[in-house]
Amino acid sequence: MELTGVHKSFGPHAVLRGVDLAVRRRETLVIIGRSGTGKSVALRHVVGLERPNRGEVRVFGHDIQKASRRQIHEIRSRTGFLFQSGALLNWMTIEENVALPLLEHNRRMPPDEVEDRVLAKLKLVGMESARRKLPAQISGGMKKRAALARATVLDPDLVLYDEPTSGLDPVIASTINELINRTREALGTTQIVVTHDMESAYSIADRIAMLCEGRIICLGTPQEIRSSDNPIVQQFIQGKTSGPLALES
Ligand SMILES: Nc1ncnc2c1ncn2[C@@H]1O[C@H](COP(=O)(O)OP(=O)(O)OP(=O)(O)O)[C@@H](O)[C@H]1O
Ligand SMILES: [Mg+2]
Known part of the structure; x- marks a missing residue:
């Protein structure tokens, strides 16, 4: 770059x-x-x-x-981007937010694989137990960790x-x-x-x-x-x- x-x-x-x-x-x-x-x-x-x-x-x-x-x-x-505002979509669960880049860039990925990769990234940031929550239900630090999982989900x-x-x-x-x-x-x-x-x-x-x-x-x-x-x-x-x-x- x-x-x-x-x-x-x-x-x-x-x-x-x-x-x-x-x-x-x-x-x-x-x-x-x-x-x-x-x-x-x-x-x-x-x-x-x-x-x-x-x-x-x-x-x-x-x-x-x-x-x-x-x-x-x-x-x-x-390229993964962790935005300053976090920018999680409020109406989607944490796991849906993390899956977004996969769905956008890899439309043919089977749903099982999407789920596995999202879970692996959420585990890495210690967020697997919060995966079904909405952004409004978690703390600022958890949001940043979820955003980090999302920024790296494509293994950029x-x-x-x-x-x-x-x-x-x-x-x-x-x-x-x-x-x-x-x-x-x-x-x-x-x-x-x-x-x-x-x-x-x-x-x-x-x-x-x-x-x-x-x-x-x-x-x-x-x-x-x-x-x-x-x-x-x-x-x-x-x-x-x-x-x-x-x-x-
Ligand atoms: N789309 C835009 N239209 C007009 N002005 C903008 C736009 N984006 C940024 N600016 C202006 O450019 C300047 C730099 O903004 P920027 O957000 O890059 O600062 P920063 O260094 O990231 O600050 P911070 O540390 O507070 O996040 C600011 O004065 C801001 O108002
Ligand atoms: Mg800034």
């Missing part, structure tokens, strides 16, 4: 201003940055949910701008996680981090994780990229990020109120 010189504006508001980022096969790359800097927007470009105004987005060798509908479909079938080559631990208690957050690490070990997936949670970033990242004012201002291993001499990076990772990042920006 590679973004090259990606620019994206919404009306007069320039959000991405030349993002360059290449993700290596089988790595977990974490994107950090302040609220509203365009992390979710960047992630949505990877699956063609946003189109850049300028620049190139390449996924599995395809230029997303030039890809045919069939190629976009192929990219999406090889690439998984995108948007804030997988936000709003969760620290114990559940570490369970999610473990599941992210386990997913990569089990499936050999490439993963891109957007988060504000530095503890989570350090425990899952091979490399961390920081997005600020529309560009990647720093990219390196957790150790390199920790010892970065960029004051913006230090202010962010230490969570300080004083520094070059203005509060209102």
